[in-house]
Each structure stands twice: as structure tokens, then as C-alpha cells.
Amino acid sequence: MKERRDYRDRNEKDYYPMDKKQKHDEVQQIKSDLINFANTSWGKKWVHSILKIGRPYRMRRAMRYAEEDRISNILIKKGEIFALVQGTAPTPYRVRIFFNPIPEDAWKIIEEQLSGNLLNLISLLEGTLSDTIITIFEQYHHSLFPDVSHGLNAKCSCPDQAVPCKHIAAVILYISRVIDYNPLILLKLKGKKKKQLLSELKIGKQFTSMKSPKSSTKDEIDRNTSGYSYEVPKISVKDIKVKDIKEKNDLPEQKIDISFQFTKPGRFIETLENLGLPTNLENPKAFAIVMDKIYKTITKQTYKISLAK
């Protein structure tokens, strides 16, 4: 667990002069807290690249914003993040942060490189941004992470005109948590959605020509004045076998040859074993134990119930 500091106390201390060493240590501590706000290596790297902008104390206050439930309506598209941040004013401030997308020709080269290793693609899809991938981008001078050496291109509707203001900083920090879960967002920000990326891979070219089938049209809903229609799959009355009705009285009903088997559950439950664990669990061990217990209880009890007198 991270140790939480009481920021208000610390703020009061700011009025007292500190010696250089003390101050340096404190800034280092703040920086490390900020970096640890993210959980994954690439999340941390995101925070790290932002830190170059300086203003550690402001960033620290922003961290508190990010941890509270103040940020909403986040929208991420090519080169831009948009979000609402609830500040001190009644209406939330609108934050927009801009990034340089990677030009299409550079993407082509990068995609070629990405295609060169199945492992990288797999781990990316599974929610891991490996160092190899990060390096591929940097090799072509297109980092996935923001370059703030010349400042940050961002806007906020708050009165504070500084960049970053507390709200911009909060959103940037918050994004590190988002990409913790889904690093593909970084690629989207840089101009490639997952679907595009996958369809543009060098491998499996023979599938490129395939078109995705049209999404099936929804059932037409007939809402006449007198009638009504449920939105469910339907069977036309005409298709119901007449046999069901008419011959029922003349023919002996058909016997269905069907059987069921209940087994005493063993140690091994196939589905659970196959399921494994989802990614990004906060407490994988507890989750695994609870799931295991659930499956064992259900398989055992349904056996008992079904064979009970």
C-alpha cells in the first residue's frame, strides 16, 4: 500500500524556508509518488515523460484530483484527449490536451516492424506494452509518450491560465491509469485504432480483401395502432408444424431419445481451468480462490441436488 500523506499539513510547511537538500529530497519524493500513481511500466513511463514539465507541487495537488471522482466524459481520439474536470466551480472545467500524431508514412514503417514479431502483437492485444514495442516507436523518433520539452499543448476552461493547470495535470495523470488497463489507447492517440492496426498487418495478407459482413438489420418493429410487436426473435405461425396440433390426438407422441448424466465432481473443472484469470486484476490471488470455491460448490451441490431423493 502506498503511504498517503496529508497534503494540507505539508502545504502549511511550504511557508517555512527549507534548506536545499531538504527541498531536493522532497521534490524527489513527490516525483516518485507521481510515478507510482500508475501501476504498469508504461503507465509510469507516461507520468515520467510528463514530469519534465516541472511544477512538482502543482502536480501533487493534481494527483489528489485524479484520485477523487472528479474526472468524467473522457474522449480519446487521434491527437487529442478531452475530459471534464470538476473543480471548485459548480460546472466542470473542459480540458483538451493535444498530441502530435504519427504521420501515416511513419506508421507504415512502424507497422512493418510490429508485424515482425508475433509475441509483441500478442502481448499488446492482451494489454501489455512491452519495451520492445516502445523501442520500435522510438527507433523511428516517434515516441508513444508525450514530449513536453517544448511545453504542453493544452487548454482548460478554468481561470488559471497556466499550462498545465491543476485540471490539465489531473487529466494527464489520470490517463496513466487508463493506459495501465489498455495501452492500445496510446496507439489510438498516435493515430491508429486497434482494428486499423490489425487489418494493416503485413501477415495474413490474403485476408485483407475480405469484407466484414453487413450487420444484420434489426427486426422491424411493427407498432401499428392496434397491434404490438415484441423485440425478440420470432417464429411465424405458418412455420409451426401443423403436426403439433392436429395429429396430436391421432398418433402416439414421439419419444425423445435424450439422456443426461451427472458426475461426482472431481478435482479438475474444465471450464474453470480454461478460464484462467482476467488481466489487470487488482487482487488476482483472492479472485482465483473465490472463483475456484464457487465452481467447486456449484458442481458439487448440483450433483447432490439432482440425485437427492
Next chain:
Amino acid sequence: MKMNIDKQLELTYIPSKYWNEKASGFSLISASKKVPTDASFFLIWIPFQDSEESLEKKMQEKMRDIPINKLLSCTIHLALPNSNNSDSYKEFQIQNVYGKILPLLPASNYLNKLEVFENEENKPTVRSFSGSVTTWALLTKLTFELLNRGDFLPVMDKSTEKSYTGRWHVLLKDPYDYERFQKILQNCPFTAYSLPATMDQKSRTAPSKNELLVKELWHPSFLFSDYMETLGDILVRSILIKNKFKTFEEFYNSEILKEKNREYNLSWDYKFLKSLLKKDTNFQIQQFHETIVPKLIKNWVNISNISPLGYGIRLALKLDFPDSNQEEWPLGLYLSFQNGKNLIPLSEVLKGEVTLTSEQKDYFKSKENLMELLLRSLGRIIKIYPPAQYALNGAYPATLLLTSSEVMEFLSYPKDLLIQSGFRVILPEVFQSGGKQRLSARMIIYSEEGEYKDKESTSSTMTPLFQLNEMLQYQWEGELGDTKLEKKELEYIINQNQLLINLKDEWVLIDQQDLENIKAIFNPSTSIGKYSQPEGIIKYMDALKLGLSQKVELEPAGLNYKVLIKGSFKNIVDKIKTLENFSKISQPDSFNGTLRAYQKTGLTWMANLSELGFGMCLADDMGLGKTIQVIALLLHFKEKYPTSMNSVLIICPTSVIYNWKRELRRFGPDLDVILHHGLDRVKDLSEISQYTKPHRVVLTTFGTIRNDVDLLKTIRFTGIVVDESQNMKNYETQQTQAIYQLQSHYKICLSGTPIENRLLELWTLFEFLNPGLLGIRKSFREDYIIPIERFHDKEAAENLKKIIAPFILRRTKSDKSIIKDLPEKNEIKIYVELSKTQFTLYKKEVEETLKRIKSASDTNKNKSMYILTLLTKLKQICNHPYQFLHKPITSKDLKKNFKDFISMSPKLERLFEMIDEVINNNEKAIIFTQFTQMGDILETVLSYKYEFPVLYFHGGVPAEKRKKIIDKFQSNNKDSPPLLILSLRAGGTGLNLTKATTVFHFDRWWNPAVERQATDRAYRIGQKENVNVYKFITLNSIEEKIDTLIEEKEELADMVISSGESWISQLTDDKIKALLSLE
């Protein structure tokens, strides 16, 4: 005219989505009650019937386990075929239906246990359920089975933009499960899903206010899956609650505390689990980073879908043998199409070196879709088998080269997990698990003493080779494929403790589970079940059970092992398994008659099994002559072992004891028969020697056994024959318990109905015949009764069949091999005695008439009139005293004294027993009587006893109704009444009653021609089966005497034909006296 839909109880699943809409017309009748808006339920209803009373009555009758008074009532719109137009069933319209609401949870418990399977030979129709009840019961059973197998997943369903619900979904991932679902779907009647989906005002002639035409119904496949999903979720949650599931609270208490303190940064895993376990199923997305969670869960659970790439196509891993000189085993990745017939290297597919056919390409939706699935599947492979990453560290999959020890590692665990995850794993052919090379163990059962001697030639006594309480030996052997492993080899394998073994220069692959089981079996210090020691002893009956089923389960519902039997024990088991193995027994010389071919077979079967000391059940159809076969057996043993045997006890219902006595006298005049029946029977131990004379037949009744068991159990009989053995179907009754105590060398049960379908009765019977063979009652219930009766478990049924088959012989009239032995009309006489009441009446009437004749000394004409009147009276008395006394009987009277009423006429009593058999065999019967009064009585009594309507055709039936009665009887409908009473005269000619396979002549028309004509109504062209014709004859009465007369003098018969019954009065006085006396 109303449409002719069965007025049965129907069951329809009503999802919340249906009844919450106004269009459903849902209205709760029970005041001040409410149904939770998100609850789905079952509706119990009867088509075209909206009275509460009739619904409740029917439910009490058919769904006794459901507490009706606890259910809420409602009316709701369902779609039914247009009742005004019986020709067109294509029009459905809305009906406001009255019904009872059955909540899902109790409903599922009820349906899961419901026995909806009909036996091979149908049970009587009374207990059957409607198609809709069957449909929902089958779906419920399927859902329970999926949960039992663990085939369910946690998912997140979207409810609104930011909120989701946690739900448990059952999975139909196995093709077999899917197939069963389809089967249920194809066989379901519309009443299971008659929810209107699209309704419309009747366009042209919209006469009445609410007449809505229904164009479409809810699709049953949608409704069924909705039910399975809803039920799965409800069951998982309720089972966890019921079992006080606490693990979640234990492991997440810090999060629970946080939530109590209204902190917002709860972990999503906690929130997800909570939505799956607690009442509030909501998963609220509070923070932006959580928006990914539903997707994440979707990806996670998708992994376990059996075919990650789509239907019919799978990723495959193929392991090959090392090239001749190398040590390395290649392991490559492939795409496999259509059940693996077509295998293409994945790298070639990705490189584009192989062009897929358009058909193959059709499996995929789009490139990005395919790539995502493919990459995720590969990722899954790496997780299961990490070395796979070395094959994927490039643009295209490479082939891995494994050393032998790496192959072992691959085979030890990842292989199975990969297969279970939906990947194909292709091994070199000799490795195919379950194939020739499988390592297993087998149980050898043998007896210690010398070889089996065919003792038939030498022995003069009947001594079985094995005593039933004897112990046999067993020992385990290792087995590879079908060959025995030498001890050294087995030890080598166990000590190696590896899955890939080079045995005799051959690579052998061993299954992990097999290895573990074998280690456990051959390690004397571990025990995984009853016979899991390397060697030991086993009870004879247990050995017989295993020997017959040829397999053994060490733990309940566990793995099966082969059973081999050896030595003399094997000879016995092999012998009893096939009738052809028995030494043929020919008809005994002293048998007075001729046995038909199948009866000789029966004799052979009984004689052989008896010599071995087993019990058996001869379950031939009524009319095939079980009694005769038993008599032949008794004679056979008498001829074979003239002196060395003890007596034989025959137990039968009172109604047939005299029939037995008569048949014994007729077919086995050499047999010495003694009755143990009535007040003057032997009651004292000192006189017991009467019952221990060799081959003496002691005839007794069930009732007597109950009282005299203490006396009879002291005798060791040679044989016990229990006739009408359905009388001992209840284990708990005194009667059955008494019979269990009797001792004998062999035991034979006779039954006219199949016994193998009523399992508890079967067990009870076998506990008498071969005690211990079917195990104790509790385990028999768990291993066989419940799986078979409730779930139609085929494996259990087949196993049981193997065990009991040698001890049951059942031939039916319709067996092809039997038909050719049987006359088309098989005439059998049934002898019954007079009851006390009948006897007294009979005697009085005879005496009075004789007196009158004597005193009057009238003209011949008067005399003959007296006699004819008397004859009629006597026939009436033989039928039933009530008929003679013209006493009316109503069902109200019967409620009070049904049993007394029946027992007043043994003829009636016997008729009832025989009708039971007819109905149990799902056949139909005609009962002829020449008296309308008797017909009336029969109709009243039969209608009282059975739930189906009894048809009655007599002179008073108006002409227009006659055809209807005949049509009803001849119908194929499963509810068609199986019994028809016909007055002999009213029947007339020209009736076609070919559906009857049994004809009863309740009283006799002493004119063979008239009787034949009547019989022929059932036996006509078009009749496919043989017809059994039973003629009731009351012993010592006029009925028996005239019957003998007709049989003895054939010339008389011709006279009879021409003159009706009046010929009797022309007999001489002496003859008449003899006819009328009761001796």
C-alpha cells in the same frame, strides 16, 4: 365446435420481458400480492379452459408435489390456434388464459426431478405429462447437468450506458450438448412457447373488441436459451446462498469495509464478484478506467469458448516423431478445418503461400477479426505452454524442436489443457490416447479351487459349484493396450514416473491420470475405493455383478476398469450370459402334453440356472404358458434326481391357487401336490414332515405365507416359485419380508409384465432371487434408479441390463420366434373357485330346483324349463352374487367396500389381475358377457378402478353411438381407452375390433360357434398380433362340468352348435344331477 386439443396441463415459461409489457395482458388475480418486475416464471394452464376449479383439480392429480395453495393466480395473453375454425390451424389468436404462477426456483427443482421419460415398454398412460411439461423438464435437466459439469461462466451484461449486470451464463459448448438442445427444440409442442410476438387487429372482419390475430410467436430457441441462462444465474446464486458461501467475504473484507465507509476507489474485481454473488447485480462504472472492464471480461470469458476461431476451424499443435537420426521432436502450429480432415501449416497461411478456398475463408468475418482471434489464441497457447513463445518470436510461427524430456513435459499437462481449451493436439498415431497403447489396469477375479467339472453326468444331487455366500479372489494386473504387463515392466513404469517411456524399443505415452490411478492401485498402503488393493477377496455376488458388467468403478462416478474373470467362475458367468450355452433339456417323459419350442427353451433356461443355484424371473407375456413351463421343470428334476431332492413351494394369489392345482394335475399327474391353504392347513412343526417329501409340491398363497413364515422358514425347499411376483414389489411389506426369509436352493418368480423397467421393484425382486447382486438399496438408488428414471442415463441403464439380463427371460406374444409357435387364437381356460357367498347361494338354488323337479314330476317340458332357469341363475351366481341378487352397485358403494365386493367373486378378482397385466403391457382387451346386468357391474367396477373411461357396448346403445365406441377403441391415440365390455348378443356381427390382443369370456355361452364368432371380432384380417382368448371357468360348478362334457364328446359339440343351450335339458336325470352337484 371446439378444437380437439388435449385438455392437459401445459407449462409455459413467461420471461419478465413478456409479462411486463402491457400487450401481455398480464393481470394478477391474487389480491395485494406482487410479482417482482425482474422475475420470470412458469405458467401452469389448460388450453381453452379458464376455470380455477378444473385447473386445480388437474394439478392435484398430476402435479401432486406442487403446493397449489401457495401459488399466485393470474390471467395472461397466450397465442392459441383459432378455436372457431377447426380446419385451419394456421390462425393463432390471443386468448386470455387463466393460470397458476410457479416461480423458477421451485419449478426447476420440481422439473429436474420429474420422471418424464417413458420406458421402452410404455408405462400406463395415466402418469404421462404433456409435451410442454416434458420440454421444460428436459431443458431444466440439461441446465443442471451443465452446472454440474462446471460449464458456466461469469459475464457482464449491459443494462444502460454506464451500468452493467453481473450474470452467470450456462455454456452449450460441447457439440453433444448443442445436439440435445436441438432435439428438445425439434420435439417441443407450441404450447411450450405460445407467447405472441406480433399481434394484429383482425383486418377484414374485425367483429369483436379484443380479437387480435397473432402472426408470430416468440421463437422457441430464443425462449429456451433465455430460460437456461436465467435459470443458470438463479441457481448459481441460490446454491451459493444456501450453502452459506463465505469465501468472498473472507477474501475481500478490506474492500467491504471501504464500501461501508463510502470510499469510491473500490477494486473492479471486488465490484464484479459482488455483482455475481449478491442481490444487487449492478456493476456501475464509476471511473473512466473501468470502462474497459466489460470488454476485458468479454475477452477473458471468450477464451474458454471451445472453438476460438469460429465454428469448424481450430488451431492445432502437431507433434511428430524425430527424424531417423535425430533426437528432436518437431512441434508445429496448424490450422485445422472441418474436424481436422484438412491441416494447413499456420505459417504458410499467414505468408500467403497457401491460398485458402473461399469456403475456408468464409469461416472468418474480416481480417482484423481473424487476426485478433488468432493472436489471442496464440497468446492462450503461450499461457498454457510457455515454451511456445519461442515459436512465436518472429513474424511467422516456427516449428519447435523438443527433446524427449521436453516432449514428456509437454505431454504431462499442457497437452490436456490445450485440448480442453479448444485446441487440437495431434500426436503420432501410436500415442493417441485411448488407443491401443493405453496404460491401464484390469481386475482379475478367480476362484481358488480346481477347474470346473461338468458334473451333470456323475452327480445325483443338485449342488451348485459356488455357494452364494462364498468368497472369491481378485487381483490387479497392469495392462498396456490389451496386453498384460509383466510385473517388472509395471514396476519400471511406476518407478520411472514419466509419461513418455521407451518400453521394448517403442515409445509409449502414458496418461497422467492413468499413471496416478495405477500407482494407487498397486500401492497396498493407499486405497481409492472398495477393491483398490493389489489383491484381495470379493463376495460371490459382487464378483458376479462385476463379471457380468465386465467393468468396475473404484469410486462412485469414477473411472472404469476392465474386469477379467478366470477359471470355473468364468465358466459359470460365460454360461449364464447366453441361453445357447445351456445344455438342452428335452420335454420330461412324464409331462402330459406337448411343450412348444419356446417353452422348451424356458425349461432349459430355468433348469440350468436352478442347478447353479441362482434365482430367476420368467416374465413371459400372459398366455404363453408360464405355469406349464414350471410344471415341466418340476417333472424334469423329479426324473433327474428321483430321491435326493426336497419339496417345492409355490406361492400364488388365492385367485389362482385352484388353477395351479388343476394344471398340475393335468400336465404333471406324477407330481404329488399338497395345499397349504385354508383353515385346516398344517400349523404345527411336528407335522412338517408332510412338507419335506421329495418333489412334493406345496401350494400356498401370499396371505398364508405372511402368517406361517415362522413355520415354513424352517424348511429348506429345493425350489420356491412365486407366481404373480408383482405381489412382492414392496420391500417394506410383511409379505415380502416373509418371503425373503424362506430358504431354497433355487428361486423362480413368474410375472406377466416386464419387470426391468420399475427399478425399485426390480431390486426388491432380486433381493429375493439373488440377494446382494444389485447391492444395497441405497446405493442401487443412487447408482441406477435416480440416474435412469430421472435422467435417462444410458450408461447406467446398459450396465444394469448386463447384470440382470441372465436372470430374466421374457418373451412376448409378438416376438417373431414366438408367433410361429403360437396358434393365431391362443385359447386358455382360467379356473377359479366359488367364494363362500357364491357357494351358499349356489347350493341353495340347486337344492330348491331339484326338489321342485322331484315333487312336480312334471312333463318334460316343464322340467326342461326349470333346468334352463336354474342354469341361468347358476351362471349369474358364478359371475357375482350381486348379479344374481339384482343388487345395484355404485361407485359410492365401491369407495367403502371395493375389496369385499371384488373378493365376493374370484372370477372378478382374477379378471382384474389379468386386466392389470394387459394394461401394463399397453395392450387392449375385450370382455364378453352374455348378461347386461354383469356388463353394468363390470362397467361400474372397472371405471371405478381405472382412470380412463371404460367402453361399454350393449343392446341399449343407440345405433349412432355404436360407431363412435368402436372408433374410440380402434384409435391409435395414446389416450384411447384400452377396455371394451361387449354384451355377447348386442355385439352382433360385422364389428371390427382388431386393436384388442386379449379377449375375455367372462361367462360361457355353451355354444362354441357363438363364442368363436365373438372371438373373431378381435381376430380378423388386419390383426397383426396373436390373440389370447381366456375363458373363465368356475371350478366344480356347472361351468366346469359342461366344459368337460363338451371337451369329452366332440359329437356333442356338433349338436350344441345347432341347438343353442337347450341341449342340456335333454340329458338324463342322473347326468343332470351330476352336472348340478358341487363336487
